[in-house]
Amino acid sequence: MTAVRELPLDQLLLGDAVEMMRMLPDASIDCVFADPPYNLQLRGELRRPDDSVVDGVDDDWDKFTDFAAYDEFSRAWLSEARRLMHKDATIWVIGSYHNIFRLGAIMQDLGFWILNDVIWRKTNPMPNFRGRRFTNAHETLIWAAREPKSRYRFNYQAMKSLNDDTQMRSDWTIPLCTGGERLRNQHGLKLHPTQKPEALLHRVILAATNPDDVVLDPFSGTATTATVAKRLNRHFIGIERHPAYVEAGWARLREMRAAPAHLTRPMPSRREAPRIAFGVLVERGLVPPGTLLHDRLRRVSATVAADASIIAGAHRGSIHQVGAAVQNAASCNGWTFWHIEREGRLVALDHVRETLRP
Amino acid sequence: MTAVRELPLDQLLLGDAVEMMRMLPDASIDCVFADPPYNLQLRGELRRPDDSVVDGVDDDWDKFTDFAAYDEFSRAWLSEARRLMHKDATIWVIGSYHNIFRLGAIMQDLGFWILNDVIWRKTNPMPNFRGRRFTNAHETLIWAAREPKSRYRFNYQAMKSLNDDTQMRSDWTIPLCTGGERLRNQHGLKLHPTQKPEALLHRVILAATNPDDVVLDPFSGTATTATVAKRLNRHFIGIERHPAYVEAGWARLREMRAAPAHLTRPMPSRREAPRIAFGVLVERGLVPPGTLLHDRLRRVSATVAADASIIAGAHRGSIHQVGAAVQNAASCNGWTFWHIEREGRLVALDHVRETLRP
C-alpha cells in the first residue's frame, strides 16, 4: 500500500498501526479512539492489560528495558495519530495503571491538551484472588484535543440527556463485555482478551463526534469502535495487525445495521441553535415598543425602544448591556435577566423567545 | 535544623518538603501520603451561571513555568521520599489529570512499584459551568510500594469489613470536605484551598498501616493526615512551609483524641468477616471509633472500632453478630438493635444511616 490522498472510509486495514497511519493524509481525521497494547514482550508480541492480570506476568516487567521501549512505541503511534487529526479533532486513549501514566505524560509532551480523564467503573470486575490489593475495578480513559486552541466537539446536551438530565460526570459505570456481545471462537473461548463493551464506545462516539465524522481506531481488535461508529452513522477506519481479528471484525460489521440518520444526531444544544435577535421579538409584536421590562424581583425596570434597544434611566443599549449596567456587573445575559408581565406574572424574555423556535 | 538520627515523631515541621526530608534518616518511614501541588493552569476568572465568581486555586505554590519544571520538582521530592521509606513501605500520591500522569510515570521511572490506582469519586463535585467538558468528578490516587520485592502491608480484612463484606474496590465514593470539618478563618472563608476529607485518609491509613507505624506527609497543609493518624494511633510527621497552616494544624491536633488502641487494630485477617454496611458511618465521622452503642433499654452496650467492628465484653464482630451474641439469639438486625446517644436520647443506627441517603 502506498500513501493515499483519499481516506479509505469504512474499512478495516490489515497491518501495523504506525505503518498504516503513515499512508493516510494529514488533518483528515475527526476523532481517534485507541486501546493500545500495554507491553512489548521479547518476541515483539504485544500484550494487553487484562492478559497480564490473568497470567500474573505483571510482576515480571523489567522496568528499564520495557519502559523505554514502551515509551518509544507510544510516542511513535501518538505522533502519527496527531498528524492525522485536524486542528479541532480529539483523541481518546484507554489504559490501566500499567501504562496510562506513561501515555498521559507523553501526550502532554507531544502537545495534546487533556480535556478530561474519564473512569470506566466496571460493575462486574474480576475479583482480586490473592487479597493483596484493592479489586481493580476501573480503567482510565484520557480525552484530549489536538492542541490547547482546538475548538473541539462536545455534545453536551446529548451527554446530559444520556444521564437523566444532569451533567455527565467523569466516572462512567458500565459492565464488562460479556454474554452475547462477547465474540467467541468455535471452542467457546473468547476471541479477543480485552474486547471493550459497545456501551463504552457508544458514549465516546456520541460525546465527541457528529454523524458523518471519521473515527480512526489504530488498534482495532475485533472492530468494536467500527461497529458502534457504523450504528451511529459515523465513518470509521480500523487498523489491526492480526488477520483473525480483522476477519471477525468484518463479520461483525456485516451484522450491524445503522440506526436511522435522524436518531443519531446529537440532541440539539441551545448554543448551536439559530440565533434569534431581540429585535425579531420587537418586530413581530411579541415585545412591542414601549413594553416595560423588569428583573425577576422587580427591583429595576426598562423600556423597549422601536430599534430593540432598551432604556433604563441614563442607560441605553442592548438588553445585555443595560442589564449589566443596572447591576453594575461586567456582563449580563439579558434574555434571562429581563422579564415581561403576562397575566400578572413575570415571564423571562428567554421564554418568550421560545415561541419563535420550531 | 541539621540531620537527625531519631525521627521527630508526631510533629508538624515548618519548612520546604525536600529540605526537611533531607534531614531525616534513611528507611525510617512506614507509609507516605502526599498531596503535592497539582499544577493547575487556570487562565482567567470563571463565573457560575448565576454570575458569582468561582474561588479557584491561584496560590503561588501551584505555579510552575512548564512541565519540565514540574517534573524536576516532582522527581526531587519523590526521590527523597523513597530514600526515607524502608523496603516494605508504601506511598500514596493524589492528583488530577493535570499532574497525575507525570507523577505516575516518574514514580515508575524511580523504581516504585504501583499496586493500584484508586479513584476518589466525589459525591458532590463542582459542576462544569460552561458545559464544555464532563464534570470533573474524581481525583486519582496512586498506591505504590517502594520496590517490586516489597512485602507491603495491606489490611485486606479491614477493607473488606469497611465495604459491606465484599472486597474493597479501586473506586471510593466519598464526599468533599465541607461543613463543620472544613477549617475556616475569622471571615468564614476556607483556610486551605484543597483540604482533603478525613474519610479519605481514614481509608488510606487503615488500609496500609498498623498502629504505631510512622506516616509521613510532605505537603501537610492543615494536617488532615496527621489528625487521622493520631485518631488511629499511628505516628505522624507532617511537613508544611506555610506557617498559618502549621499553626492551624496544631490546633486541630489538640482537639483530636486518639481512639482506644485496641479499636484501631485492623480486623484479624483469619476471622470470618462480618456482613455489614456500617463502615461508611464510621469513616465519615457519624459514628467515630470509640462511640458507645446501646440497646433500646440500655441493658447492654458495645464500643465501635475503627474498622467498623464493635466490641461488647468478649464479643467482637459486626453490629449484627454482636447484637445476636449479647442476646443469645440466633440472629439480630444490628441496625435497629443498636442505638447511639444524641442530646440525651437514644437514636437507632438505622436512623443515623438515613442521613447519608438522598
Added chain:
DNA sequence: AGAACATCTGAATCTGGCA
C-alpha cells in the same frame, strides 16, 4: 417548631462568531 425557600460553595486547565 418545622417546613419551605433562598443563598452559598467546592483542586476548574470552562465560549464562539464576527469584524
Added chain:
DNA sequence: TTGCCAGATTCAGATGTTC
C-alpha cells in the same frame, strides 16, 4: 491575530431566612 460582545451555562449539600 486581536478585540468585541452576544449569550450559554450548575449539582449536591450545608447553612441561613422566612412563613
